[in-house]
Amino acid sequence: MDTLVPATTGSATLLGIGALVLLVVVVTLWQSVRFVDAYDREALTVFGEYRKLLEPGLNVIPPFVSRTYRFDMRTQTIDVPQQEAITRDNSPVTADAVVYIRVMDAKRAFLEVDDYMPAVSNLAQTTLRAVLGDMELDDTLSRREKINARIREELDEPTDEWGIRVESVEVREVTPSPDVKGAMEKQTSAERTRRAMILEAQGERRSAVEKAEGDKQSNIIRAQGEKQSQILEAQGDAISTVLRAKSAESMGERAVIDKGMETLSEIGQGESTTFVLPQELSSLVGRYGKHLTGSDVATDDGTLDSLEFDEETRELIGLDDIAEMIGEIDAEAEMDVEAMERQAQAIKEGQDVGADETVDRSESPESAE
Incomplete structure (x- = not known):
């Protein structure tokens, strides 16, 4: 038993050493x-x-x-905490931003800067305050792109030495102080009220102009209608006068014929067999009647039937001229009515029809004739 104890102790020692060596090798x-x-x-x-x-x-x-x-x-994102700044026109504002960066040279980022993340964040904070302080309040609120570009330009040079590239800078919010914000809201409200009043005044002026223009066109059309009515009335009076004159002339000739016929009747009752007829009487009788035998005077029922006028008689009483004049008046009246309808339609559609554009057909060469 005494010889077995050292062997067991030696084996345990060797086992421990082997385990230690193995552990060292693994580590x-x-x-x-x-x-x-x-x-x-x-x-x-x-x-x-x-x-x-x-x-x-x-x-x-x-x-x-x-x-x-x-x-x-x-690409990594750096949140720039909210910064307070005073603008160039002495207005306090607060702003925050986000910076997007990428490590381009890990060796320089390791050797040139202790920790590039807080370094870029601190640099962005100071740059944001400097850029806002160099701008006026209105520019800080309306020109975000300019703020972003200037911050990026300011960050590019130092971060390049660190092996860092600034990919983008975005200003998230620029907020003026409560007092300035309240004054801006009042100013905006006053500006909106002023614009509303201007628009209302412009609308009233435009309405008045359009109403006056409509009255003008209405008066023009009314005057043209009255003018055409007067022209037609005058032409009707002229035609009536012509017809009365022609009728009087015809009746005068008829009276001469009747008187001549009475004279012939009286002569026929006399004892003389020689008759002398005036040339005018024979001409008038030739116009209105035929020879005694077969004439339209001798009828069975005793009534007088009218015959067609010959060319000479139609020319004498002017029937063809009267028909032609009436046809011209009807055509002219129809043309004037169409012109007035076109002008009324143009005014209804909002076109600007001036008095100088009115077609005065009554003064055309055809009407003058």
Whole structure:
């Protein structure tokens, strides 16, 4: 029994040493291998000295004496806290922003700046205050693009030295102080009231102009209608006068014929067999009657039937001229009515019809004739 105790103790010792060696080997292998994600880069230092950037995938590094620093190569967002500033026209405002950055050179981001995220955030805060202080209040509220561009320009130069690129800057909100905001609301309300009054006055003026224009066109059409009525009335009076004159002339000739016939009757009752007829009487009798035998005077029922006028008689009493004049008057009246209807339709549709555009057909060469 005494000889077995040392053997057991020695085996346990060897087993412990083997386990320790195995543990050391595992730890050493674990420390020698570094896995890097696809969107990351890691800076490697050995004994505090920068060596290289570890690329995505499996990397072998010196164990126990190496350290790595991870850098995300994707676009990152930095919230800029709300900042208070005084504009160039002494108006207090508050504003906040968002900055989008990307690490372009991990080595410079590791060596040139302690921690690039808070560094960019602090730089963006001071730049935002400086840009707002260099602008007037109206520009800070209406020209967001200008503020974004100026902040980005101010951030570009220092961040380039850090290996950081500023991709975009967006000012989310610019808020004036409560007092300034209340004054702006009053100003906006007064401006809206002024515009409403201007629009109302313009509407009333336009309505008055259109009403006056409508009255003008109505008066023009009414005057034209009265003018046409007077022209037609005058032409009717002229035709009536012509007809009365022609009728009087015809009746005069008829009276001469009747008187001549009475004279002939008296002569026929006398004893003389020689008759002398005036040339005028024979001409008039030839116009209105036929020879004694077969004339329209001798009829069975004793009534007098009218015959068609010959060309000479129609020319004498002017029947053809009267028909032509009546036809011209009807055509002219029809044309004037159509012109007035067109003008009325144009006024109804809102066209600007002037008095100089009115077609005065009564003064045309045809009407003058």
